[in-house]
Amino acid sequence: KQEVTQIPAALSVPEGENLVLNCSFTDSAIYNLQWFRQDPGKGLTSLLLIQSSQREQTSGRLNASLDKSSGRSTLYIAASQPGDSATYLCAPSNYGGSQGNLIFGKGTKLSVKP
Amino acid sequence: DARVTQTPRDKVTEMGQEVTMRCQPILGHNTVFWYRQTMMQGLELLAYFRNRAPLDDSGMPKDRFSAEMPDATLATLKIQPSEPRDSAVYFCASAMGDQPQHFGDGTRLSIL
Numbered sequence: 001k002q003e004v005t006q007i008p009a010a011l012s013v014p015e016g017e018n019l020v021l022n023c024s025f026t027d028s029a030i031y032n033l034q035w036f037r038q039d040p041g042k043g044l045t046s047l048l049l050i051q052s053s054q055r056e057q058t059s060g061r062l063n064a065s066l067d068k069s070s071g072r073s074t075l076y077i078a079a080s081q082p083g084d085s086a087t088y089l090c091a092p093s094n095y096g097g098s099q100g101n102l103i104f105g106k107g108t109k110l111s112v113k114p
Numbered sequence: 115d116a117r118v119t120q121t122p123r124d125k126v127t128e129m130g131q132e133v134t135m136r137c138q139p140i141l142g143h144n145t146v147f148w149y150r151q152t153m154m155q156g157l158e159l160l161a162y163f164r165n166r167a168p169l170d171d172s173g174m175p176k177d178r179f180s181a182e183m184p185d186a187t188l189a190t191l192k193i194q195p196s197e198p199r200d201s202a203v204y205f206c207a208s209a210m211g212d213q214p215q216h217f218g219d220g221t222r223l224s225i226l
Contacts, residue, residue, distance in 0.1 A: 032212075034214060034215075041219070042219050042220075043118070043205055043207075043217030043218050043219050043220055044157075044205070044207075044215075044217040045217070046214035046215065046216070049214050089157070091157075101159070101170075102159065102215070104156055104157040104158075105156070106156045107156070
């Protein structure tokens with residue numbers, strides 16, 4: 001059974017700092033992995049999706065890397081801003097075609113102080 | 115922007131009552147997911163549909179929960195009878211094929 005761990009559980013940084021969020025998963029036979037953002041009282045917003053054949057994906061100030069063999073993914077946020085404050089969740093998927101088997105970590109709650 | 119719409123936004127009811135949550139997926143999306151989020155368990159998949167057919171409901175307590183898609187524009191999740199342990203935020207998400215899932219804002223359910 002896939003288990004997903006995210007470290008740290010919470011992180012507080014001053015504005016402008018670069019930061020790394022970590023995700024580890026126990027079953028390396030994944031199809032892809034997604035990073036999501038969740039704002040308080042809201043649903044999840046997909047940030048990046050990395051296919052198992054890829055090493056990284058970039059979107060603006062966000063860069064996600066994937067090391068499938070070691071069961072790890074990182075989300076790098078450059079030049080953090082107060083608007084980045086949210087909970088970030090990673091979710092590997094073990095099936096293709098439907099993404100029905102997204103298994104979520106508990107998330108990292110990020111606070112960026114002005 | 116196309117959005118997944120969930121109703122009601124909040125629901126408070128007494129245990130034993132029937133609860134129905136509704137979801138309108140994004141037009142054209144062929145896959146619909148129901149998740150439950152709690153502080154203790156995090157986000158858990160309850161069930162999902164592809165082209166309105168249920169593909170997996172193994173995460174759902176079947177004695178009291180049921181999920182249906184009466185048509186392509188409506189998905190429902192029912193709990194009968196409800197129990198205090200069902201209190202959680204229930205999310206619906208939709209997707210097209212392998213594309214990322216789009217989430218609604220959730221239904222916050224409190225069972226007293």
